[in-house]
Amino acid sequence: MPVLRPLGVAYFPELKATPKLPQGITRDELRRALVDAYQRAGVPPARVFLQSFDPEDLRFWRTHAPAYARNAIWLDGRRLDSADPATWNPTMPVLVAGGLRPLGPPIRYLLANRNGQLRPTAYARAACRAGLRLVPWILERTGWGGRRSFTERFGTFASSPSSATTPGATPAGDVSPCIGRP
Numbered sequence: 001m002p003v004l005r006p007l008g009v010a011y012f013p014e015l016k017a018t019p020k021l022p023q024g025i026t027r028d029e030l031r032r033a034l035v036d037a038y039q040r041a042g043v044p045p046a047r048v049f050l051q052s053f054d055p056e057d058l059r060f061w062r063t064h065a066p067a068y069a070r071n072a073i074w075l076d077g078r079r080l081d082s083a084d085p086a087t088w089n090p091t092m093p094v095l096v097a098g099g100l101r102p103l104g105p106p107i108r109y110l111l112a113n114r115n116g117q118l119r120p121t122a123y124a125r126a127a128c129r130a131g132l133r134l135v136p137w138i139l140e141r142t143g144w145g146g147r148r149s150f151t152e153r154f155g156t157f158a159s160s161p162s163s164a165t166t167p168g169a170t171p172a173g174d175v176s177p178c179i180g181r182p
Helices: 027-040 055-064 092-097 123-128 150-156
Strands: 073-075 102-104 112-114 119-122
Touching: 027 055, 092 123, 119 123
Parallel strands: 073 102
Antiparallel strands: 112 119
8 A cells, every 4th residue: 555655546445244254353343454454554534435235334434433434335235126216225315314425336226228228227316316426336247147247238338337338329318427436
């Protein structure tokens, strides 16, 4: 970290699920150690974007390291239908009320190919309306149940979702102000 700090690099560490922690180490100690490493290296909180799929990690950081928690990203790993708000628990307003601002969903929750046009999903529109900043965590991966990969479904991205290219598809309903750096 000290070598990169003068370059203004932003850091996006993810605290991974650890089904079995080393003996004598608690999850809270692991959460604290991640933040401590950036503090000891002199990395300002504004350049650290802690990430986790576990909402308890974010709650811990908000309580014990609020300056570093300000940019914490909840990686949304819920299995939900991006077109059906009834499957989103918690809802977008509940996430915001809980102090979340950057949200890290898989990109397939954000875009749908409808009649040859890339459209933001109901999930993406609701997240933007609620004031969440979207930081997608996947561009290429085979989906659950053997679904086609993102690029097979939507094409590829150049520099932003508004410049997505799919043979025969044109971007529509741009949500790019909500997507990108948190």
